[in-house]
Amino acid sequence: MRACIARVGGTNCDLEMKIVLEEYKIKAEIVHMKRLIKEGLRGYDILVFPGGFSYGDYVRAGAIWGKEILAKMRREIEEFIESNKLIIGICNGFQVLVEAGVLPDDGISEVPKAVLATNISAKYECRWIYLRVEDNGEVLRVPIGHGEGRFMPSSNEILMDLIKNRCIIFRYAKPSGELANGEYPYNPNGSIYDIAGICNKKRNIFGMMPHPERAFFGWQMPDNRGKKYGDGKKIFDMILGGIIESHSMEKN
Amino acid sequence: MIVRIEVRLKKGYFDPEGEVTARALKDLTFPVNNVKVSKLYTIDLRVEKKEEAIKIAEEMCKKLLANPTKDEYSIEVLLNGEINEKI
Secondary structure (H helix, E strand, O other), X not given: OEEEEEEOOOEOOHHHHHHHHHHXXXXXXEEEHHHHHHHOOOOOOEEEEOOEOHHXXXXXXXXXXXXXXXXXXHHHXXXXXXXXXXXXXXXXXXXXXXXXXXXXXXXXXXOOOEEEEEOOOOOOEEEEEEEXXXXXXXXXXXXXXXXXXXXXXXXXXXXXXXXXXXXXXXXXXXXXXXXXXXXOOOOOOOOHHHEEEEEOOOOOEEEEOOOHHHOOEHHHOOOOOOOOEOHHHHHHHHHHHHHHHHHHHHHO | OEEEEEEEEOOOOOOHHHHHHHHHHHHOOOOOOOOOOEXXXXXXXXXXXXXXXXXXXXXXXXXXXXXOOOEEEEEEEEEOOEXXXXX
């Protein structure tokens, strides 16, 4: 299985992503956007937009890269999604997917259906937070590092659709697992409905503000450092589980 | 033709940048009620007609400069460096 980790000027979490994917025996390549536009996505099963400050976060975080994708790779991305391949956007990558109109889903749209606005605290929030996994109620500890992470859908209907279709996968929580309910510092940015991560209905596009790749190994965690893996691995197990399973079934 | 596009938060949207700027200005003893932060883009367009310039500027806002979830915008056309039309 092959993964493409896309990068542009300002991307800075590409290497961590490569190391994580390689733990799953996935052949991961870091590919600059210029090369990606020229050579396309053929041969890749996973496309990752990693964290960073693409194009200096000018205009809005993720906006310029998002629009570049729309302008130069729209059909290719649509085909990638239609063929059930996997797209992951982490932090700046999530901002890119939202600005490109890829998430929340319902087909790629030129007009974004949500925004990741400036944190209510007006701070660059860089610390460990707690997430509740909506599928199983598990509470995970992962780091965040963003100034623009306040998820706001453009309409109430979009929020209702996300809830109804179980597309909200991670929500900010207190250490007890109780939802943050907008309360700072548990909800670090003021995201509506404590949204930290979402996916599409088909569950092959994932976007989240927290950085599971920075909590993948035990030694990256603030506590329990003796364990081989940290909480971030559980997030990748969940995201990569489907594609790894379908690939091993194809092989057999 | 030069257009000037101002992108700002829609009314009612919380403006964290404005809030902290207001706080800092008040700390410096300025008589500030509140501050709203916006972005100003001055763009030199390769078009001659004012109407065309406005149309292009609107497209620019829709496609890149503003996110309609939170932003609103206004466009000014500058002729000889002076504001000619404001929408």
